[in-house]
Amino acid sequence: MRRTKNTSGYERRAYFRVQVRAVADRVLDQGIVNNREVMMIDQLELKNFTSFGDLNIDFSPKINVIIGENGTGKTHLLKAAYGLCAGASFFKSKPDLGKAELEAALTAKFLRLFMPLDNKLGKMHLHGAREHASLTAQFAEGQKVNAIFFNNSSELSIKDSQSYAKYRAEPVFIPTKEVLSLVKGMADETHDQKTVELIFDDGYVDLAKALTKSSDEDLDVRINQDPRLSSIVPQLVSLIGGRYQWENGGFCFQPGEYREKPSPKRTNSKSAQAYQDSTVTEFVAESGRQYSSSMTAEGFRKIGILHRLLSNGVLSPGSSGPLFWDEPESNMNPKLMKQLVQVLLELSRNGQQVIIGTHDYVLLKWLDLLSDKGAGDHVRYHSLYRKEGVGEVYIETTDEYDGVSKSAISNAFAELYDADVKRALG
Template sequence: MLEKIKFEKFTAFEKLEIPLSTGINIFIGANGTGKTHILKALYATSEIAKSKKSLAEKIKRVFLPSGEQMSRLVTKNNLSGYFEVTRQVADIANSLTIRLTLSTKEQEKTTGAHKQWLEHSLESVYIPVKDMMANAPGFRSLYNLRNIHFEEVYADIIDRVFLGALRAPTNTRQKKLLDILQQAMDGKIITNNEEFFLKNKQGELEFTLLAEGIRKLGQLWVLIQNGTLLNGSILCWDEPEANLNPKLMRIVVEILLELQRIGVQIFISTHDYVVLKEFDLQTKNTDKVLFHSLYRNRGEIEIASTENYLNISPYEVTK
């Protein structure tokens, strides 16, 4: 599990250190306070533990700075910046820390427990604001063959949803989550020639004709069904409330809390009061939920973290 992330002179952050819950981490804050940047940094660092890619290259593909100039990720008027992530691995006594340092001279350097980090695989997934399952046919081939201006999180999520189901039988808790989503969607998700459909008693309806809120539920169903979201995995989800009916938010929060209970570490960003209120209403005493409020103090981004919904401060969400 990821324990903390630290930034210095990186993108929007002058200096910031964030303790991370092993359960659910909810990032709140006004536009421009770096919520998505935090999720992308956490995801990229987690993803290389499985893909074995260069951290610098993954960050470049995930953030996609203009002209692929990594120096653009350094806070303005500074010569260098970095971020580092600390991770706990079950069979290692000490935590592992990996750091990526960038400079305005277009030099990148990965330091820390880089070798050990890559030796211990980690399943991770990033769900962007825009649904990609409706746009999946042909996208992977296009992305692999052509230089198109898409952040790699879009290609990665398509790779994840195209994974086949696990050979192992569905366990009880996994089946419970799938049943909740199937009831909410009134069907299950199938694929045919890289195209996704919602299948129910009325037939098969292609994703391009589905409401985007239903697509979000379908995306969760697929990721649970194919084993991407299992004990020990990482889920980063940018604004799950986008294009989602508030009534369905109750289902999404229920699923996220259940995933946390089976050992998935979750990071979400939100602007929405409904999301926070649903977590407040559904969270049990044994659940691990940490709210991180990002705000500007004299121009610099700072953070206040709390386990109690009522203690969130400063409070800047859409009500």
């Protein structure tokens, strides 16, 4: 950079931060291009499974939104996709996993996710269907898994597992209810694990384990080294005015904020200061104030879950598997929705595939309004619906929000708006 007499030290430091960030972003983007194919689930096909007779869904590598009325199977779809992605953790713990072991592991995972009556696999078979139930996931580098079962099956039968062992990107599932305040009881060494599993399905149990995972690296150091975190984690902390920390077997809330501070490596040489980034971003806590997670708002705790998963590396854009989030808007103030959508978009820009199920009009509209195709954003809408007089669930997919015609959410808000106008007009 050519120095000019009128350039301030602040402007020079800001310039260099921009240049360093630009280089890091280029390197990061190249890494995402090279690795993205490993991380994504491309397609899901469900036949005669729960309420789905024959459903095919093509996922966007960026953001996917599953919408539909109650009972159309949004959560079932998310859990089915998550369950098929779970093979990554099976092979990670045992690379030489055989077919019989894989069948047993996937069967146990689906029984734990769906908790059917009598704990029987056949209870997840579409009622009245004569053919077998089939679940198929296709991943972006050609990996594939297909499993089938019948009404009387005791285990899933793997019919195709093409390169499935090579898919190692572990998914993350965030269920509807927040888990942060429940972890202390679920992780307590004196608890009865069988009792916990009677109450909570594996969506909750898996997340509790993920939240208690520790990180060997200091978060503030990672934030200053990784552009993906520096653009997201401070936003989450700003949203709720602090962060949740794992202490003494439970989560507590520490109020505070991220601030730029002079770097401890900063030299006193004025000439050198002009050519270095002399600040670092650090979390500054409000001294003497901590709260039990149960004393904080549930909407804040849901933001805290996302913060924690990014903090301990379970969720790592560009290297982790899909993020499945069921009703992120649940118990969250609509005022937070814009910032949450901005965070989700930022995650997707950094290589994180996001698949959410929602009933929320505000969330949908902010995704529509804030999505920037110039920044590479892509939001795909998948609308689940039933035809009149038919019990089977169908799907409509579009890459434009205005193209969603089977949306009970927008229809309900349009009806509300019309009623309000009619009242205003007397």
